[in-house]
Amino acid sequence: MSIFERTESPPAPPEKPPTVVTTTRKTRGLSPAERSKRRAGWLMVAPAALHIGIWTLIPVIATFYLSFTDYDVFSSPNWIWFDNYVETFQDPVFVKSIWNTIWYTFWTVPVSMAVAVVVAVALNQGLRLQRFYRTAFFLPQVTATVAIAMVWLWIFNPQYGLLNGILEFFGLPGKAWLVDPDTAMWSVIIVGAWQGIGIKMLIYIAALQNIDNSLYEAASLDGASAVRKFFSITLPMLKPATFFVFIISIIGAFQVFDQIYVLTDGGPANATTMMTYEVYRSAFQEFRMGMAAAQSVVLFAFLLVMTLISRRATREED
Amino acid sequence: MRVTPRIRSWTGLAAVAGLVVSVAACSSETASEDTDATAGGDSSAAASEISGTISLLTPIFEGTPGQELLEDELLPQFYEMYPDVTVEVDYTTYGNLNEKLTTAVASGLVPDVMMMGVGWIEGFADKGVLADLAPLGLTEDGLKEVYTDSIVEAGMWDGDVYAVPIMLDTRFGVARMDILEEAGYTEPPSSWDELVEIAEATTVRADNGSLDRAGFDMMSLDPRQAFEVMLFSAGGGLFNEDVTEPVFNNEQGVAALELMTDMVNTYEVEDIGFASPDDIVNPLINGRAAMGIAHNNLWTQALEADESALEHMEPFLIEGEVPGMFFGGTLATVSSNSSSPEAATALLEFLSSPDVALAANEQRGNVPALTELLESEYVQSNRFVQFALENLEYAQREGGPSTWLEVRGDFAPAVEAALLEQKTPQESLDDLAALVQDAINR
Numbered sequence: 001m002s003i004f005e006r007t008e009s010p011p012a013p014p015e016k017p018p019t020v021v022t023t024t025r026k027t028r029g030l031s032p033a034e035r036s037k038r039r040a041g042w043l044m045v046a047p048a049a050l051h052i053g054i055w056t057l058i059p060v061i062a063t064f065y066l067s068f069t070d071y072d073v074f075s076s077p078n079w080i081w082f083d084n085y086v087e088t089f090q091d092p093v094f095v096k097s098i099w100n101t102i103w104y105t106f107w108t109v110p111v112s113m114a115v116a117v118v119v120a121v122a123l124n125q126g127l128r129l130q131r132f133y134r135t136a137f138f139l140p141q142v143t144a145t146v147a148i149a150m151v152w153l154w155i156f157n158p159q160y161g162l163l164n165g166i167l168e169f170f171g172l173p174g175k176a177w178l179v180d181p182d183t184a185m186w187s188v189i190i191v192g193a194w195q196g197i198g199i200k201m202l203i204y205i206a207a208l209q210n211i212d213n214s215l216y217e218a219a220s221l222d223g224a225s226a227v228r229k230f231f232s233i234t235l236p237m238l239k240p241a242t243f244f245v246f247i248i249s250i251i252g253a254f255q256v257f258d259q260i261y262v263l264t265d266g267g268p269a270n271a272t273t274m275m276t277y278e279v280y281r282s283a284f285q286e287f288r289m290g291m292a293a294a295q296s297v298v299l300f301a302f303l304l305v306m307t308l309i310s311r312r313a314t315r316e317e318d
Numbered sequence: 319m320r321v322t323p324r325i326r327s328w329t330g331l332a333a334v335a336g337l338v339v340s341v342a343a344c345s346s347e348t349a350s351e352d353t354d355a356t357a358g359g360d361s362s363a364a365a366s367e368i369s370g371t372i373s374l375l376t377p378i379f380e381g382t383p384g385q386e387l388l389e390d391e392l393l394p395q396f397y398e399m400y401p402d403v404t405v406e407v408d409y410t411t412y413g414n415l416n417e418k419l420t421t422a423v424a425s426g427l428v429p430d431v432m433m434m435g436v437g438w439i440e441g442f443a444d445k446g447v448l449a450d451l452a453p454l455g456l457t458e459d460g461l462k463e464v465y466t467d468s469i470v471e472a473g474m475w476d477g478d479v480y481a482v483p484i485m486l487d488t489r490f491g492v493a494r495m496d497i498l499e500e501a502g503y504t505e506p507p508s509s510w511d512e513l514v515e516i517a518e519a520t521t522v523r524a525d526n527g528s529l530d531r532a533g534f535d536m537m538s539l540d541p542r543q544a545f546e547v548m549l550f551s552a553g554g555g556l557f558n559e560d561v562t563e564p565v566f567n568n569e570q571g572v573a574a575l576e577l578m579t580d581m582v583n584t585y586e587v588e589d590i591g592f593a594s595p596d597d598i599v600n601p602l603i604n605g606r607a608a609m610g611i612a613h614n615n616l617w618t619q620a621l622e623a624d625e626s627a628l629e630h631m632e633p634f635l636i637e638g639e640v641p642g643m644f645f646g647g648t649l650a651t652v653s654s655n656s657s658s659p660e661a662a663t664a665l666l667e668f669l670s671s672p673d674v675a676l677a678a679n680e681q682r683g684n685v686p687a688l689t690e691l692l693e694s695e696y697v698q699s700n701r702f703v704q705f706a707l708e709n710l711e712y713a714q715r716e717g718g719p720s721t722w723l724e725v726r727g728d729f730a731p732a733v734e735a736a737l738l739e740q741k742t743p744q745e746s747l748d749d750l751a752a753l754v755q756d757a758i759n760r
Contacts, residue, residue, distance in 0.1 A: 073424045074445035093731070158591045159606075173526050176591020181738055268590070269734040284417045286724040286757075287441075289424075 063300075066293035073287055084294035093270050094295060097278045098302075103185065104274065105253035108192040113245055115193070116200030121234060123201070124208045134205070141198035149262035152191045153178075156263075178264050181271040188272050191259050196252065200245050207241035208234070247310045254303055275299045369402030370658030372665060375422070375429035377412045378485065378648050378678055385409065387681050396668045403661045416723065423447060428653040430662035431669070434481065436472040436646045437717025437726065443475035444720035449652040451479045454663055466710045469687050472717065473649045481649035482670040483687035485679045488706040488713060489539065489547050489644040492602050492612040496630040497531075506609070506634035510551075510577060513609070513636065517587040520608030533587035535601050535610030536578060537594060541737075542716075542729035543644055547611050548574035550714045551635075551642025561718040564754040567747035570639070575743035579736050590737060603627045611636070617702040618683025633705040635712060643706075645713040647687060679703075721757040728753050 030038065067084055069077030088094050123134050140148055155162045156177040164174030177187045211234065219229050235242075257276040260266060266273030266281075275295065283292035379388040385407075393405055410418050412435060419442070422428045428447060442448050456479045461470040465483055473481030493506040493516075501520045507513040517533030524530050536544045549556070554570025557563065565571070581587050593601045601607035603620045605627070620627045635641035650669050656662040668674060672688055679686045680696045685706045691697055692707045706713070716726070732750035735741045741749070 072445075073420055074447065153596070159597075171526075173528050176589065179591035179594070181740070265730075267731060267734055269738055269740055270731045281727060284420050285727045287420060288724070 063293045063296055066290050067297045068294075069290045070288075071290040071293070073289055077290060080290070084291050085298070087291065088294050088298060093273065094275075094278050096270055097266075097273045097275050098298075100185065100272060101254055101256070101274045101276075101302075104189055104192060104256060105250060107189045108196060108253050108256075109246065109249040111189075112193040112196035113200055113242070113249060116197045116245070117204050117235075117238065117242075119197065120201045120204035120208055121230065124205055134201070137201050138198040140195045141202075145195065145258040146262050148195060149191065149259045152187075152259075153263060156187055179268050181268050184264055184268060184271050188259060188263060191263065192253065192256060195259070196249060200249065203241055203245050204238060207238050211237045243310060243313065247307055250306045250310065251303055254299065254306070275302075368400050368658075368660045368664055370661040371404040371406060372430035372656065372658050372661045373406045373408060374431045374433075374665060375408045375410065375415075375418060376433045377410050377415045377435070378433060378682060379407075380409045380411055384681055387677060392668075392674055392677060395674075396665065399668070400661065400664050403658075403664065405665060419447075426655075428655050430653050430656040430658060431665045432651050432653065433484070433648050433669075434651055435648060436715045437722045439473055439481045439649060439651065440475050440717060440720045441723045442651070443478070443480040446654055448480040449654040449656065449659065449662075451482070451652065451666075456482065464689060465687055466689060468710075468713065468715060469645070469647065472647065472715050473651075475720070481651045482666060484648050484650055484670055484675045485682065486614075486645050486647040486685040486687050486706065486710075486713075488614045488646075488685055488710075489543055489611055490614075490642075490706065490709070491609060491634040491636045492616060492702075493609045493632045493634060494602060494605060494607070494627075494630050495632045497605065497608040501608075506632055508634075508637050510636075510638050514577075514581070514585055514587075517581065517609060518585050521585075521587045523586075529589045529592050531605065532589075532592055532601060532607040533585075533609065534581055535588055535593055535607035536581065537588060537590065537592055538597060538600055538602075538607075539611050539613070540595055540730065541733035542726060543646075544611055545575060545578065545729065545733045546714075546716055547636060547642050547644045548578055548638070549642075550644060551638035551640065552577075553639030555714065556716060557718040562758060564751040564758075567744070567751040571747050572743050574638070575733065575736050575747060578733070579739070579743055582737050583739060599623050602631060612702075614685055614702045614706045615683035617700050628701075633702055635709060641709070641712040643709055643713040645685075645706075645710070645715050647685075647715075719758050721754075721760070725754045725757045 068079055068081060070080050071077035119137055123130055158164055158174055158176040167174050175183055177183045215233050216229055219233055255276055256274055260272055260274050260277050264272040266277050279292045279295045282288045282295055379385060408429060458470060458479060469483045473479060473483055497520050498516060503516050507516050521533035522531035549566055549571055552570040552574040556566050558565050582590060600616055600619055602610050602612060603623050635643055650666045652662045652666050675686055675688060676691055676694055676696060685703050697703050697707060728750055732746045736743045736746040
């Protein structure tokens with residue numbers, strides 16, 4: 001018997017996507033057993049659907065609605081059309097936060113992806129203590145960002161921080177890393193890139209383990225060097241994982257908040273403020289929920305555009 | 319939905335009102351003694367009738383020592399007085415108080431008793447979140463008999479009393495006299511010129527130019543509060559008299575911010591980032607600064623970190639056009655929506671009673687709001703608190719318009735922009751004033 005032989009023939013693919021009308025007709029023609037099966041399916045889906053409806057769909061709709069109002073928590077919202085959006089784009093601090101977020105994303109995403117792929121390849125070679133290293137690299141991902149930020153606060157501390165200690169050892173002057181506008185953003189980017197390596201590394205390791213070893217064997221027979229194999233086999237074979245990592249990294253970078261909250265409070269002079277931080281400030285410091293909702297919609301639009309671009313790129317690759 | 323103060327019968331509050339006024343007027347008896355002394359006749363009957371579970375949101379009493387003080391020492395006294403009342407405490411910090419209150423209001427679960435800062439009352443009273451305390455017999459005149467006028471005004475909005483002061487946080491100059499004496503100065507500075515002169519004389523830099531000792535430390539303080547101290551010292555204020563316009567960008571305000579900017583960039587008596595409000599040890603304690611603007615709890619910090627530093631630290635008013643000192647503080651309020659207003663009021667009364675307020679102040683190293691506590695052992699043993707109380711007449715507070723909480727976060731970036739020379743002090747303050755004016759006009 002061929003391994004492709006099946007005892008039952010596979011179900012034929014539908015000729016065209018079912019529409020609501022045909023579904024209804026089909027339901028009418030279903031046997032009691034099939035109807036019961038369908039009801040069971042709906043019942044099983046219901047908890048997830050309810051969860052998404054209550055905790056995702058309603059808040060999203062509410063956010064869109066509130067973004068057109070002057071809701072301030074204390075009084076009932078008044079419809080103000082696009083005033084919040086106009087003010088959002090006229091606010092130099094929010095505009096700065098958009099550029100800061102893009103700048104942060106521009107650096108943290110590729111840097112952390114590049115480091116992650118190198119680390120993943122290195123930790124996929126069967127090294128001694130491989131599991132320990134994998135855990136060590138993944139640890140920042142499962143540690144609270146606030147705790148991580150506290151450690152980095154110490155590292156960047158101008159007086160007793162590790163970084164200035166090392167510089168001092170080499171006779172170099174230290175810096176106030178988090179309060180100097182020239183270095184504050186770079187400091188935040190370093191923390192962001194470092195923290196993002198773990199999850200990306202994990203995804204890359206999983207993808208690396210799916211690459212057919214015969215490709216490497218064939219390349220070796222052809223005399224390919226390790227570098228050539230990396231660029232000609234590993235990287236191309238990692239493309240699907242890379243696009244996935246790229247999308248989640250962009251979304252994560254655009255949503256950066258807690259490390260800014262702990263490390264810099266958006267300062268100095270708004271040098272490190274991000275879109276999410278401005279949303280927080282509008283909502284909880286200025287009590288302008290309508291404005292915060294509008295800023296959230298702007299953030300959502302950015303993420304949507306980035307995701308669509310990435311998806312299209314992925315589809316083209318596929 | 320606008321939260322309006324609920325018109326309710328306030329049954330039984332008349333008896334409690336008498337209690338509040340008498341307790342506020344009491345001197346140094348213990349809290350339980352207060353009860354004994356005042357809760358005779360109708361009052362004790364009223365106390366025994368009060369019942370319910372109430373919530374308390376507090377940014378003070380946080381941390382293990384604060385929690386132990388409240389739960390192990392103070393609340394048991396309250397339960398003795400009101401055995402049928404249960405208090406559920408929600409601890410927070412001033413940093414998170416905004417979020418707590420916003421989510422509480424949005425969810426309709428406003429704590430029955432809330433402790434807030436100076437500058438916070440206006441906004442929440444204006445929005446109808448806080449109960450007017452007038453039905454309890456708390457009047458402006460009555461309170462001004464036992465508290466300093468400006469502190470009472472911090473708890474008022476639109477002519478009504480919404481909060482009772484519990485503690486004050488003050489900011490003033492502190493000099494390390496051992497360092498000043500080394501440089502040939504026997505007194506703290508008495509003018510801005512002297513401040514600059516002494517700061518320059520006491521600044522120490524290493525060969526590579528890095529700062530070893532700041533002549534005048536402003537970075538250990540929130541930039542807004544540091545600016546406010548200098549602004550008040552310049553004879554300026556934040557708003558005009560009817561709080562409809564910001565005035566901090568006038569001549570005095572610009573002069574104050576220019577001085578701060580010059581201290582960093584021209585006289586180079588401190589570098590940006592040399593110190594921060596998050597530092598574990600204030601630079602005045604370990605001698606990394608010769609002078610600075612400091613919080614009154616620096617005394618308590620020094621007691622814990624290095625007691626020997628205390629003998630060298632001398633508080634002084636920063637003298638510009640006028641002596642400058644800033645005060646903030648913590649006030650107790652009652653929710654306008656409390657389901658147990660009698661119990662909430664009883665707790666407010668208890669928390670603002672002299673001995674409870676004294677204990678809370680002592681735990682935080684703060685300045686008791688009650689003038690009568692000047693003679694207490696705690697105040698007499700803490701030179702900074704004593705200094706603050708003796709000079710309260712010069713102290714000015716922040717806040718004013720109901721939108722203060724919305725705009726206060728914009729001060730730090732504006733001050734930083736000037737210190738970093740991204741903008742001139744005038745540009746920085748003008749931009750900030752425009753933001754503040756927009757908020758007031760909204």
